[in-house]
Amino acid sequence: MLGNRRPTIEPKATENIDEMIATIGQLIDRGVAYESDGDVYFSVRSFESYGKLSRHDLDDLRTGDRVEPGAQKHDTLDFALWKAAKPGEPAWESPWGSGRPGWHIECSVMAAKYLGDDFDIHGGGTDLIFPHHENEIAQSEAATGKRFAKYWMHNGMLNLSGEKMSKSTGHFITLLESLEKWDPMAVRLFYLRTHYRKPLEFSRAALDDAESSLGRLRAFRRRTSGTAGSVADVGVLDAFRAHMDDDLDVAGALSVIFEAVRAANAKLDAGDDADDLVAAVNEALAVLGLDIDDAVADDVDVSDLAAELGLSVSSVDGLVAARDTARADRDFALADAIREGLSALNITIEDTADGARWHRD
RNA sequence: GGCGACGUGGCCGAGUGGCUAGGCAAGGGUCUGCAAAACCCUGUACGCGGGUUCGAAUCCCGCCGUCGCCUCCA
Numbered sequence: 001m002l003g004n005r006r007p008t009i010e011p012k013a014t015e016n017i018d019e020m021i022a023t024i025g026q027l028i029d030r031g032v033a034y035e036s037d038g039d040v041y042f043s044v045r046s047f048e049s050y051g052k053l054s055r056h057d058l059d060d061l062r063t064g065d066r067v068e069p070g071a072q073k074h075d076t077l078d079f080a081l082w083k084a085a086k087p088g089e090p091a092w093e094s095p096w097g098s099g100r101p102g103w104h105i106e107c108s109v110m111a112a113k114y115l116g117d118d119f120d121i122h123g124g125g126t127d128l129i130f131p132h133h134e135n136e137i138a139q140s141e142a143a144t145g146k147r148f149a150k151y152w153m154h155n156g157m158l159n160l161s162g163e164k165m166s167k168s169t170g171h172f173i174t175l176l177e178s179l180e181k182w183d184p185m186a187v188r189l190f191y192l193r194t195h196y197r198k199p200l201e202f203s204r205a206a207l208d209d210a211e212s213s214l215g216r217l218r219a220f221r222r223r224t225s226g227t228a229g230s231v232a233d234v235g236v237l238d239a240f241r242a243h244m245d246d247d248l249d250v251a252g253a254l255s256v257i258f259e260a261v262r263a264a265n266a267k268l269d270a271g272d273d274a275d276d277l278v279a280a281v282n283e284a285l286a287v288l289g290l291d292i293d294d295a296v297a298d299d300v301d302v303s304d305l306a307a308e309l310g311l312s313v314s315s316v317d318g319l320v321a322a323r324d325t326a327r328a329d330r331d332f333a334l335a336d337a338i339r340e341g342l343s344a345l346n347i348t349i350e351d352t353a354d355g356a357r358w359h360r361d
Numbered sequence: 362g363g364c365g366a367c368g369u370g371g372c373c374g375a376g377u378g379g380c381u382a383g384g385c386a387a388g389g390g391u392c393u394g395c396a397a398a399a400c401c402c403u404g405u406a407c408g409c410g411g412g413u414u415c416g417a418a419u420c421c422c423g424c425c426g427u428c429g430c431c432u433c434c435a
Contacts, residue, residue: 039433054430056364073433080433103435126366130430156366157428193384194374199367199428209373209385216384219398243375251375255383265399269392332394339396350398357398 001184002175003289009114013106017092020101020109023143024081024094032142036072038084038097044077047138053152054130079135081105104135108148112140122149126197129154153248156199165202173202185290186211192288193251214292217285220261221292222350222359223268224278236260236280240287250288257284294359305341309334316347320356323349 013020024040027033032046044050044058051058058077080102085091091098111119117140124133133152140148158165165172178187190210194200236256243252264277285292306313311322319338326335339349346361 041433051364054365056431083433102433106435125429127429128435129365131432132435154366159428189384190373197366198374201373203373205385206373212386213373213384216398223398249375251384252382253375255375258383262400266401269400327394330394336395348397351393351396352398 001179002188003185003291011110011114013101013110016106016110016113017101019113020105021082021092021094023109023112023139024101024105026143027081027139030142033081033139034074035096036074038099039072039080040082040096040102041073041078042081042135042139042142043074044079044138045075047142050138051134053137054134056130056134079104079131081139104132105139107132108136108140108143111136111148112144117144118146118148118150120150121153122151123153123155126154126156153196155196156194158200158202160202178202178207182207183211183214185292186214188290189214192290193254195251196248214290216258217261217290218292218294218359219350220265220281222294222357223352224264224274225293227275227278230275230279232279232283233260233276236277237283240280240284244287253284253288257281260284300345300347300360302342302345305345309337309341311338316342316358320349320358324356 024033027042028035028040033040033042082094082096082101082105083099084096085098085100089100091100111122122133122136129152137148160171160173175187182190186207187210190207191200193210193213240253240256243249243256246252260277260281264274264281267274267277300316302316302319303314306319311319313319313322319342323335323338326332326338342349342358347358348361350357350359
């Protein structure tokens with residue numbers, strides 16, 4: 001419904017245990033990891049640039065503040081690559097005995113397997129910068145000797161009425177629920193219009209706002225749907241692309257779209273041709289995955305309304321046509337009755353120079 | 362306590378040394394039989410206090426607030 005594409009690959013940790021064991025073995029061979037009583041730990045201080053991503057200084061970290069450090073560690077900063085099995089837990093056989101992989105190793109191993117030792121972009125929430133991403137870098141780069149990810153893109157947290165959405169406190173709304181309440185494309189626009197790195201406040205008012213804003217785009221699409229394909233305005237597209245290339249400034253890119261919409265509307269109002277602007281807007285919206293075409297289904301039952309008005313038509317189009325006739329006859333009482341009746345069925349009529357147009361709200 | 366991110370007009374949100382995005386809402390106007398849609402106009406904002414500068418929302422210092430992280434959770 002949101003128009004998101006599926007990932008090409010959705011690897012599972014449990015299907016990559018062998019690769020993880022191999023990588024852990026490699027780290028031990030290189031002397032940056034050690035086995036201790038069935039566990040295997042990564043020696044953080046052996047990795048020179050540790051803390052670079054999260055800008056942490058090792059000596060500032062107050063480890064063990066909240067949890068007693070495990071006795072098997074040589075250094076409290078060290079993190080687990082492999083944990084000895086505990087009774088009742090799923091476990092796999094390894095050179096260090098039965099156990100399970102540590103949290104971070106799965107990401108390093110699967111990323112390397114499917115993307116290569118050195119890839120372009122690694123994403124994730126800001127809450128994962130430390131320690132997870134920091135540890136991924138350490139173990140990956142120590143194992144391969146190559147730079148892990150070229151760019152890190154961390155998205156901000158999603159808040160609900162001032163508090164972080166949290167499953168454990170029941171303080172959250174599911175995506176599915178939001179899609180029931182609002183136009184899916186309005187939900188998409190809501191997420192799109194805030195820069196990915198910033199925290200985002202989920203609120204009824206903000207979603208309503210996005211929905212109104214989307215209405216402007218939908219109305220524009222309705223108005224220009226008959227426009228034949230033509231060459232897109234280069235200035236608009238260049239400006240749009242410049243924002244997208246600037247650390248994915250989607251909000252800025254959206255402003256380019258809205259400016260083009262206003263310019264195109266003004267031209268159309270003046271009776272001028274705006275095909276190039278329309279084409280540019282359409283192309284930009286497609287890039288953002290904003291599908292603003294109205295549902296075409298004309299499945300609204302208008303028989304009761306038609307009977308009430310004494311009209312022998314059976315479709316919305318028929319009623320709209322009857323209204324046009326009434327208006328031509330200056331029978332505004334009937335015309336308005338038709339419009340109000342349709343409005344009660346969530347259908348809005350827009351009169352244009354080329355005749356009336358209607359859409360479902 | 363430490364580290365980091367964020368704090369922009371009524372609201373939401375880009376930007377980031379001079380040229381005042383965009384959206385929503387509001388008020389006024391044009392158009393319309395009335396509406397809807399559209400267009401035009403109006404509102405001069407950057408948490409607080411210092412400092413640098415001809416000039417700061419934008420740089421520096423110090424605060425305050427919100428959120429995140431500081432676990433062998435994923």
